[in-house]
Amino acid sequence: MFATLLPSALSSRRSFDSLSEEEILALAIGAEEEDARIYKAYAENLRERYPASAKVFEDMADVEQTHKNMLIDMFRSRFGEEIPLIRREHVRGFYARRPDWLVRNLALETIREQARAMEEQAFRFYTEAAKRVSDASTRRLLGDLALAEQGHEEIAQALTEKHVGEGEREEEDATAHRQFILTYVQPGLAGLMDGSVSTLAPIFAAAFATQDTWSTFLIGLSASVGAGISMGFTEAAHDDGKISGRGSPVKRGLASGIMTAIGGLGHALPYLIPHFWTATILAGIVVFVELWAIAFIQNRYMETPFMRAVMQVVLGGSLVLAAGIIIGHG
Template sequence: MVPGFSFSRRRFSDLSEQEVLALAISNEEDDARIYRQYAERLREEYPSSAKVFDEMAAEEDNHRKWLIDEHERRFGTVIPLVRREHVAGYFQRQPVWMIENLGLERMRAQAREMERQAEQFYRKAADRSSDAATRKLLGDLAAAEAGHNDVAGQLERKYLSGEAREQEDEAAHRQFVLTWVQPGLAGLMDGSVSTLAPIFATAFATKDPQTTLLVGLAAAVGAGISMGFTEAASDDGELSGRGSPVKRGVASGLMTTLGGLGHALPYLISDFWTATIIAIIVVFVELWAIVWIQNKYMATPFFRATFQVVLGGALVFAAGVLIGGG
């Protein structure tokens, strides 16, 4: 059998009642550990939210103790090793580092999804139990998981007053802007604007879509690599609070490349004027997208952003056309 594929796993319906209890115990252990990791990750910047996850972890610990007591009553002290990955078609938890990197709101959303999945599991497990006490316990746990969103809400009201919640949400938004939006926007602007001149100069100088495409690809990829490394190397984020240099470098590099590719890829079309008209339309869309992002995330007044971006892009575009046409 090949590890990791469903045919090497047991179906939930094939598990014994002892194995179902063992699976429930390992689930609670894993979920408590995940909540504690969330809390530890948030403790410095979002202490109130960290307390919410600490108490949710403690609640999972209580569930685990009840399940262990029930297992000892029915089957003894030796608990089989049964985990989620051993059961075919069973829900899986996303790696913690993936959720951590997506910020506070993503952690909250993941916690709600974890509770929903746990409720479904306990309802199915209760239906399969032949022991009255075990069935009652599993049903009670299903009800507890169903009510965890209310518990989470109570904990948030306890630790996250209106002011504390507002401060944490504001800090999370600010971190998102500094780590992802700002470098990504800088990259998109650089890729969209700085590559206009070489791409359209080549286009009007050669009237050859294939040559223009090659120059455009080289300009976009080269600019993306340059911007990504520059952003990552310029600031380690420790003093500025702008976050991981790797994340900022990735955001800046990818958006720079995307901005350049937008008006290079139309030259895959063999007809020069068709490709050029489409490329000009793409440039128009790119510039207005930059204006929208600046206005929404950077609080730049709409007309000022329009003047800066559209006028700047038009000047660079005109320079490319004049140089190529001359």
């Protein structure tokens, strides 16, 4: 069924060159309406955490609404009251927008980048649309809107200066940085530490007990994947982030689970090498790099004093490694 529906769906999309002037105006009206709705969604998403930036996007939504009204007035004067329903997805090669419900919980800088991309795409659309109309008043309007979209970065900057003072901007950037740490860095670092340290003993115990690299790799793989799944579910389930402000539990769970698995796989992968001592020496080098990298990340993102991080991670990991080797020899 899908095989028959897909070609039909694709063939129903029109090329931009085939659109009439009436359809170009209708497409522009729908695009401005959708952009205004997206900016309002951005504002709603940011209102609690970044109220000043939320006001910027509210004003940008008002600008898009003004553009839509100008286009509707032009359409009425030329074609009457019935506006054809034509959307971006009806035109081949036309730029797409993420649905409103996908903009929730986006980082502030990501939203700013997406807004800049939206204005650039709208500028290109109006530039091309103006080339395809012959009516002087319509062409002038589309050209003016192209210039307006091109100037939206300056408008956004002016609105930012109006609503977001230097102190507020610094505060919002600090809040965004703190949110990034709470949502990604902390769970990821906890996972990396757990995966790197907790799997040391079973992997090296198996290595020295069996001196079979393939068996050691399988044990390391199972320990790493199992630990990743466990850490991911634990992180996601124990806190929904609403009260703690730590962000989406799914994002935190993925960060923790993936980094846990990576931490364990780092010193399991060398045992794909069939020569035992070559694999073990390489695994030891990987462990050394892992532990010092974790200490650096703790110092860089968690503001943990470097020597304390070294004591916690490097010394602790070395003790776990030694325990695994001793148990394996026993």
